[in-house]
Amino acid sequence: MPTVVPRIPLVHGPTPIIRMAALDALVGCRVHVKRDDMTGGAEAGNKLRKLEYFLADAQGNAATTLVTCGALQSNHARATALVAARFGLRSLLLLRCADGPTDPWADADDLPAVGNVALARLVGARIRRISASDYRQRTALLLEASQEIDRDGGRGYVIPEGGSNGLGSLGYVRAAEEIAWQVRHGAVDAKRFAEVVVACGSGGTVAGLALGAARTDVYQRVRAALVCDDARYFETVVRRIVLESRAWDDTLGDVVAPVLYDESARGPRYGEMDPGQKDFLVDVARNTGLILDPVYTGKALYALRLARERRDLGPKDDVLFLHTGGLPGFLATAGDLPLGGVR
Ligand SMILES: *Cc1c(COP(=O)(O)O)cnc(C)c1O
Numbered sequence: 001m002p003t004v005v006p007r008i009p010l011v012h013g014p015t016p017i018i019r020m021a022a023l024d025a026l027v028g029c030r031v032h033v034k035r036d037d038m039t040g041g042a043e044a045g046n047k048l049r050k051l052e053y054f055l056a057d058a059q060g061n062a063a064t065t066l067v068t069c070g071a072l073q074s075n076h077a078r079a080t081a082l083v084a085a086r087f088g089l090r091s092l093l094l095l096r097c098a099d100g101p102t103d104p105w106a107d108a109d110d111l112p113a114v115g116n117v118a119l120a121r122l123v124g125a126r127i128r129r130i131s132a133s134d135y136r137q138r139t140a141l142l143l144e145a146s147q148e149i150d151r152d153g154g155r156g157y158v159i160p161e162g163g164s165n166g167l168g169s170l171g172y173v174r175a176a177e178e179i180a181w182q183v184r185h186g187a188v189d190a191k192r193f194a195e196v197v198v199a200c201g202s203g204g205t206v207a208g209l210a211l212g213a214a215r216t217d218v219y220q221r222v223r224a225a226l227v228c229d230d231a232r233y234f235e236t237v238v239r240r241i242v243l244e245s246r247a248w249d250d251t252l253g254d255v256v257a258p259v260l261y262d263e264s265a266r267g268p269r270y271g272e273m274d275p276g277q278k279d280f281l282v283d284v285a286r287n288t289g290l291i292l293d294p295v296y297t298g299k300a301l302y303a304l305r306l307a308r309e310r311r312d313l314g315p316k317d318d319v320l321f322l323h324t325g326g327l328p329g330f331l332a333t334a335g336d337l338p339l340g341g342v343r
Pocket of ligand 1: 045046047075076162164199200201202203204205206293296297324325326
Protein backbone atom coordinates (compact mmCIF):
# COMPACT_ATOMS: atom_id res chain seq x y z
CA MET A 1 0.00 0.00 0.00
CA PRO A 2 1.50 3.36 -0.97
CA THR A 3 1.46 5.95 1.78
CA VAL A 4 -1.25 8.56 1.62
CA VAL A 5 -0.31 11.60 3.64
CA PRO A 6 -3.47 13.39 4.87
CA ARG A 7 -4.20 16.74 3.25
CA ILE A 8 -7.01 19.26 3.48
CA PRO A 9 -7.67 20.99 0.14
CA LEU A 10 -7.17 24.76 0.38
CA VAL A 11 -5.66 25.67 -3.00
CA HIS A 12 -7.82 26.86 -5.88
CA GLY A 13 -6.02 24.81 -8.51
CA PRO A 14 -4.73 24.15 -10.99
CA THR A 15 -3.40 27.69 -10.88
CA PRO A 16 -3.13 29.16 -14.40
CA ILE A 17 0.07 29.26 -16.43
CA ILE A 18 0.15 32.41 -18.56
CA ARG A 19 2.38 33.96 -21.21
CA MET A 20 2.93 37.59 -22.17
CA ALA A 21 4.98 38.80 -25.14
CA ALA A 22 6.05 41.92 -23.24
CA LEU A 23 7.43 39.78 -20.43
CA ASP A 24 9.48 37.69 -22.87
CA ALA A 25 10.96 40.92 -24.19
CA LEU A 26 11.90 42.16 -20.70
CA VAL A 27 13.46 38.85 -19.61
CA GLY A 28 14.87 37.59 -22.92
CA CYS A 29 13.40 34.10 -23.24
CA ARG A 30 10.02 32.35 -23.39
CA VAL A 31 8.58 32.92 -19.90
CA HIS A 32 5.59 30.95 -18.65
CA VAL A 33 4.20 32.30 -15.38
CA LYS A 34 2.66 29.79 -13.00
CA ARG A 35 0.26 31.90 -10.96
CA ASP A 36 0.67 30.50 -7.47
CA ASP A 37 -0.05 34.03 -6.31
CA MET A 38 -3.61 32.95 -7.19
CA THR A 39 -3.85 29.85 -4.97
CA GLY A 40 -6.62 31.61 -3.08
CA GLY A 41 -7.94 34.94 -1.85
CA ALA A 42 -6.22 36.89 0.91
CA GLU A 43 -4.54 33.66 2.06
CA ALA A 44 -2.94 33.10 -1.37
CA GLY A 45 0.68 32.35 -2.19
CA ASN A 46 3.00 29.37 -2.09
CA LYS A 47 2.51 28.80 1.64
CA LEU A 48 -1.06 27.65 1.07
CA ARG A 49 0.13 24.47 -0.68
CA LYS A 50 2.22 23.61 2.38
CA LEU A 51 -0.60 24.47 4.78
CA GLU A 52 -2.85 21.80 3.22
CA TYR A 53 -0.62 19.24 4.90
CA PHE A 54 0.03 21.13 8.14
CA LEU A 55 -3.67 21.71 8.71
CA ALA A 56 -4.47 18.02 8.28
CA ASP A 57 -1.64 17.04 10.64
CA ALA A 58 -2.72 19.66 13.19
CA GLN A 59 -6.31 18.43 13.12
CA GLY A 60 -5.08 14.84 13.41
CA ASN A 61 -3.26 15.93 16.56
CA ALA A 62 -6.33 17.73 17.95
CA ALA A 63 -4.46 21.05 17.92
CA THR A 64 -6.20 24.22 19.09
CA THR A 65 -3.51 26.72 18.05
CA LEU A 66 -1.12 26.97 15.09
CA VAL A 67 2.22 28.41 16.20
CA THR A 68 4.69 29.77 13.67
CA CYS A 69 7.29 32.46 13.06
CA GLY A 70 8.74 34.68 10.36
CA ALA A 71 9.87 38.15 9.39
CA LEU A 72 7.64 41.05 10.47
CA GLN A 73 5.90 41.04 7.05
CA SER A 74 5.92 37.25 6.72
CA ASN A 75 3.50 35.97 4.06
CA HIS A 76 3.68 32.55 5.66
CA ALA A 77 2.61 33.84 9.08
CA ARG A 78 -0.33 35.70 7.49
CA ALA A 79 -1.46 32.64 5.50
CA THR A 80 -1.24 30.52 8.66
CA ALA A 81 -3.35 33.02 10.63
CA LEU A 82 -6.03 33.16 7.92
CA VAL A 83 -6.25 29.39 7.54
CA ALA A 84 -6.43 28.98 11.33
CA ALA A 85 -9.34 31.43 11.52
CA ARG A 86 -11.20 29.62 8.76
CA PHE A 87 -10.94 26.28 10.56
CA GLY A 88 -11.81 27.53 14.04
CA LEU A 89 -8.24 27.40 15.32
CA ARG A 90 -6.23 30.09 17.03
CA SER A 91 -2.83 31.27 15.84
CA LEU A 92 0.27 32.58 17.58
CA LEU A 93 2.89 34.30 15.41
CA LEU A 94 6.44 35.09 16.51
CA LEU A 95 7.57 37.92 14.25
CA ARG A 96 11.11 39.20 13.89
CA CYS A 97 11.41 42.92 14.62
CA ALA A 98 14.50 45.05 14.15
CA ASP A 99 13.84 47.35 17.07
CA GLY A 100 11.42 48.21 19.85
CA PRO A 101 10.80 46.16 22.99
CA THR A 102 11.39 42.51 22.18
CA ASP A 103 10.16 40.52 25.15
CA PRO A 104 9.31 37.25 23.39
CA TRP A 105 6.53 36.52 25.88
CA ALA A 106 4.62 39.79 25.65
CA ASP A 107 1.82 40.01 23.14
CA ALA A 108 2.40 42.84 20.67
CA ASP A 109 -0.90 44.63 20.14
CA ASP A 110 0.80 47.79 18.98
CA LEU A 111 2.36 46.64 15.71
CA PRO A 112 1.32 48.89 12.82
CA ALA A 113 -1.63 47.28 11.04
CA VAL A 114 -0.16 47.30 7.52
CA GLY A 115 0.34 44.58 4.93
CA ASN A 116 0.46 41.05 6.27
CA VAL A 117 0.31 42.26 9.88
CA ALA A 118 -2.98 44.02 9.15
CA LEU A 119 -4.53 40.79 7.83
CA ALA A 120 -3.16 38.65 10.65
CA ARG A 121 -4.43 41.08 13.30
CA LEU A 122 -7.77 41.34 11.51
CA VAL A 123 -8.40 37.61 11.92
CA GLY A 124 -7.34 37.72 15.57
CA ALA A 125 -3.87 36.21 15.46
CA ARG A 126 -1.84 36.65 18.63
CA ILE A 127 1.46 38.24 17.70
CA ARG A 128 4.71 38.38 19.64
CA ARG A 129 7.78 40.23 18.45
CA ILE A 130 11.19 38.71 18.76
CA SER A 131 14.49 40.45 18.21
CA ALA A 132 16.79 39.53 15.34
CA SER A 133 19.22 37.91 17.78
CA ASP A 134 16.52 35.88 19.59
CA TYR A 135 15.27 34.82 16.16
CA ARG A 136 18.32 32.56 15.81
CA GLN A 137 16.75 30.45 18.58
CA ARG A 138 13.40 30.37 16.77
CA THR A 139 13.05 26.58 16.90
CA ALA A 140 13.36 26.58 20.70
CA LEU A 141 11.10 29.65 21.05
CA LEU A 142 8.37 28.03 18.92
CA LEU A 143 8.51 24.91 21.06
CA GLU A 144 8.33 26.93 24.30
CA ALA A 145 5.37 28.94 23.00
CA SER A 146 3.59 25.75 22.05
CA GLN A 147 4.24 24.17 25.45
CA GLU A 148 2.83 27.29 27.10
CA ILE A 149 -0.39 26.77 25.12
CA ASP A 150 -0.48 23.13 26.26
CA ARG A 151 -0.09 24.21 29.89
CA ASP A 152 -3.02 26.59 29.51
CA GLY A 153 -5.24 23.69 28.43
CA GLY A 154 -4.94 24.09 24.66
CA ARG A 155 -2.81 22.17 22.22
CA GLY A 156 -0.14 23.89 20.15
CA TYR A 157 0.98 22.78 16.71
CA VAL A 158 4.32 24.16 15.56
CA ILE A 159 4.86 25.01 11.90
CA PRO A 160 8.51 25.91 11.20
CA GLU A 161 9.60 29.12 9.51
CA GLY A 162 8.18 29.35 5.99
CA GLY A 163 6.41 26.03 6.49
CA SER A 164 9.65 24.49 5.31
CA ASN A 165 10.00 20.92 6.43
CA GLY A 166 9.43 17.55 4.83
CA LEU A 167 5.67 17.65 5.35
CA GLY A 168 5.11 21.13 3.92
CA SER A 169 7.26 20.37 0.89
CA LEU A 170 4.82 17.70 -0.19
CA GLY A 171 2.67 20.61 -1.33
CA TYR A 172 5.25 21.37 -4.00
CA VAL A 173 5.65 17.74 -5.03
CA ARG A 174 1.94 17.97 -5.76
CA ALA A 175 2.44 21.28 -7.57
CA ALA A 176 4.98 19.58 -9.87
CA GLU A 177 2.36 16.95 -10.66
CA GLU A 178 -0.14 19.73 -11.34
CA ILE A 179 2.29 21.36 -13.80
CA ALA A 180 2.88 18.03 -15.56
CA TRP A 181 -0.88 17.54 -15.84
CA GLN A 182 -1.27 21.03 -17.36
CA VAL A 183 1.46 20.32 -19.92
CA ARG A 184 -0.06 16.93 -20.81
CA HIS A 185 -3.50 18.46 -21.30
CA GLY A 186 -2.31 21.25 -23.57
CA ALA A 187 -2.88 24.06 -21.05
CA VAL A 188 0.69 25.21 -21.75
CA ASP A 189 2.38 26.15 -25.02
CA ALA A 190 5.46 24.01 -24.29
CA LYS A 191 6.29 20.32 -23.95
CA ARG A 192 8.92 20.70 -21.30
CA PHE A 193 10.68 23.52 -19.49
CA ALA A 194 14.45 24.11 -19.45
CA GLU A 195 14.03 25.12 -15.82
CA VAL A 196 11.64 26.35 -13.19
CA VAL A 197 12.68 29.58 -11.48
CA VAL A 198 11.53 30.33 -7.96
CA ALA A 199 12.50 32.55 -5.05
CA CYS A 200 14.09 30.65 -2.18
CA GLY A 201 13.64 31.98 1.36
CA SER A 202 13.46 28.92 3.59
CA GLY A 203 13.94 26.11 1.07
CA GLY A 204 10.71 24.14 1.28
CA THR A 205 9.34 25.16 -2.09
CA VAL A 206 12.63 24.32 -3.83
CA ALA A 207 12.86 20.94 -2.07
CA GLY A 208 9.34 19.98 -3.14
CA LEU A 209 9.89 21.13 -6.72
CA ALA A 210 13.17 19.17 -6.94
CA LEU A 211 11.49 16.00 -5.65
CA GLY A 212 8.42 16.49 -7.84
CA ALA A 213 10.50 17.07 -10.98
CA ALA A 214 12.14 13.69 -10.64
CA ARG A 215 8.69 12.16 -10.58
CA THR A 216 7.20 14.08 -13.50
CA ASP A 217 10.10 15.01 -15.80
CA VAL A 218 8.45 18.27 -16.88
CA TYR A 219 11.38 20.57 -16.12
CA GLN A 220 15.10 19.76 -16.21
CA ARG A 221 16.25 21.72 -13.20
CA VAL A 222 15.23 24.17 -10.51
CA ARG A 223 16.78 27.62 -10.30
CA ALA A 224 16.58 28.63 -6.65
CA ALA A 225 16.91 32.42 -6.62
CA LEU A 226 18.19 33.03 -3.10
CA VAL A 227 16.79 36.02 -1.22
CA CYS A 228 18.99 35.48 1.86
CA ASP A 229 21.85 33.28 3.13
CA ASP A 230 24.01 31.49 0.54
CA ALA A 231 24.24 28.44 -1.70
CA ARG A 232 26.06 26.28 0.87
CA TYR A 233 23.46 27.00 3.52
CA PHE A 234 20.54 26.09 1.25
CA GLU A 235 22.21 22.95 -0.11
CA THR A 236 22.22 21.61 3.44
CA VAL A 237 18.69 22.80 4.21
CA VAL A 238 17.18 21.36 1.03
CA ARG A 239 18.99 18.04 1.46
CA ARG A 240 17.52 17.74 4.97
CA ILE A 241 14.00 18.62 3.84
CA VAL A 242 14.16 16.09 0.97
CA LEU A 243 15.08 13.31 3.43
CA GLU A 244 12.21 14.34 5.73
CA SER A 245 9.75 14.31 2.82
CA ARG A 246 10.78 10.77 1.92
CA ALA A 247 10.11 9.74 5.51
CA TRP A 248 6.53 11.03 5.14
CA ASP A 249 5.98 9.53 1.69
CA ASP A 250 8.00 6.43 0.86
CA THR A 251 6.86 6.49 -2.76
CA LEU A 252 9.20 9.44 -3.37
CA GLY A 253 12.24 8.06 -5.18
CA ASP A 254 15.92 8.67 -4.65
CA VAL A 255 16.25 10.98 -7.66
CA VAL A 256 16.01 14.73 -7.27
CA ALA A 257 16.18 17.22 -10.14
CA PRO A 258 19.38 19.29 -10.13
CA VAL A 259 19.04 22.53 -8.18
CA LEU A 260 20.99 25.60 -9.18
CA TYR A 261 21.47 27.82 -6.13
CA ASP A 262 21.59 31.25 -7.71
CA GLU A 263 22.95 34.06 -5.53
CA SER A 264 23.02 36.63 -8.34
CA ALA A 265 19.84 38.51 -7.37
CA ARG A 266 20.01 38.51 -3.57
CA GLY A 267 20.42 42.30 -3.61
CA PRO A 268 21.86 44.26 -0.67
CA ARG A 269 20.05 42.16 1.95
CA TYR A 270 16.80 40.34 2.77
CA GLY A 271 13.87 42.56 1.83
CA GLU A 272 15.99 45.16 0.03
CA MET A 273 16.52 45.62 -3.71
CA ASP A 274 19.29 47.38 -5.58
CA PRO A 275 18.27 50.18 -8.01
CA GLY A 276 18.42 47.88 -11.08
CA GLN A 277 16.06 45.42 -9.42
CA LYS A 278 13.62 48.17 -8.46
CA ASP A 279 13.57 49.53 -12.02
CA PHE A 280 12.96 46.03 -13.35
CA LEU A 281 10.04 45.44 -10.95
CA VAL A 282 8.46 48.74 -12.07
CA ASP A 283 9.10 47.97 -15.78
CA VAL A 284 7.43 44.57 -15.45
CA ALA A 285 4.39 46.10 -13.75
CA ARG A 286 4.06 48.94 -16.30
CA ASN A 287 4.47 46.70 -19.37
CA THR A 288 2.55 43.61 -18.31
CA GLY A 289 0.37 44.41 -15.29
CA LEU A 290 2.13 41.60 -13.44
CA ILE A 291 2.84 42.63 -9.85
CA LEU A 292 6.04 41.27 -8.34
CA ASP A 293 7.10 41.89 -4.76
CA PRO A 294 10.48 43.29 -3.69
CA VAL A 295 11.32 40.49 -1.22
CA TYR A 296 10.82 37.35 -3.31
CA THR A 297 9.27 37.32 -6.78
CA GLY A 298 10.92 40.52 -8.02
CA LYS A 299 14.33 39.08 -7.22
CA ALA A 300 13.52 35.66 -8.68
CA LEU A 301 12.47 37.01 -12.08
CA TYR A 302 15.46 39.35 -12.04
CA ALA A 303 17.72 36.31 -11.46
CA LEU A 304 16.25 34.80 -14.63
CA ARG A 305 16.98 37.92 -16.61
CA LEU A 306 20.57 37.94 -15.33
CA ALA A 307 20.90 34.27 -16.30
CA ARG A 308 19.82 35.17 -19.83
CA GLU A 309 22.30 38.04 -19.93
CA ARG A 310 25.05 35.57 -18.97
CA ARG A 311 23.72 33.23 -21.71
CA ASP A 312 22.98 30.43 -19.22
CA LEU A 313 19.77 30.11 -21.25
CA GLY A 314 18.91 30.67 -24.91
CA PRO A 315 16.30 33.13 -26.26
CA LYS A 316 14.03 30.25 -27.36
CA ASP A 317 14.18 28.36 -24.07
CA ASP A 318 10.86 27.76 -22.33
CA VAL A 319 11.16 28.64 -18.66
CA LEU A 320 8.54 28.33 -15.95
CA PHE A 321 8.57 31.21 -13.50
CA LEU A 322 6.74 30.29 -10.31
CA HIS A 323 4.95 33.39 -9.02
CA THR A 324 4.73 32.67 -5.30
CA GLY A 325 2.64 35.68 -4.19
CA GLY A 326 3.73 38.33 -1.73
CA LEU A 327 1.31 41.14 -2.59
CA PRO A 328 0.32 42.04 1.02
CA GLY A 329 3.96 42.43 2.05
CA PHE A 330 4.57 44.60 -0.99
CA LEU A 331 1.70 46.91 -0.05
CA ALA A 332 3.45 47.64 3.26
CA THR A 333 6.71 48.66 1.56
CA ALA A 334 5.86 50.05 -1.89
CA GLY A 335 6.89 53.59 -0.93
CA ASP A 336 10.46 52.55 -1.58
CA LEU A 337 10.05 52.16 -5.35
CA PRO A 338 10.81 54.65 -8.15
CA LEU A 339 7.21 55.37 -9.18
CA GLY A 340 7.73 58.69 -10.94
CA GLY A 341 8.57 59.36 -14.56
CA VAL A 342 5.10 58.71 -15.99
CA ARG A 343 3.83 61.01 -18.71
C1 LIG B 1 7.92 32.25 1.51
C2 LIG B 1 7.94 32.82 0.15
C3 LIG B 1 8.86 32.36 -0.82
C4 LIG B 1 9.95 31.38 -0.52
O1 LIG B 1 9.50 30.07 -0.33
P1 LIG B 1 10.32 29.10 0.63
O2 LIG B 1 9.63 27.82 0.55
O3 LIG B 1 10.27 29.73 2.00
O4 LIG B 1 11.74 29.06 0.14
C5 LIG B 1 8.79 32.90 -2.09
N1 LIG B 1 7.87 33.85 -2.40
C6 LIG B 1 6.99 34.31 -1.49
C7 LIG B 1 6.04 35.38 -1.93
C8 LIG B 1 6.98 33.81 -0.20
O5 LIG B 1 6.10 34.30 0.69
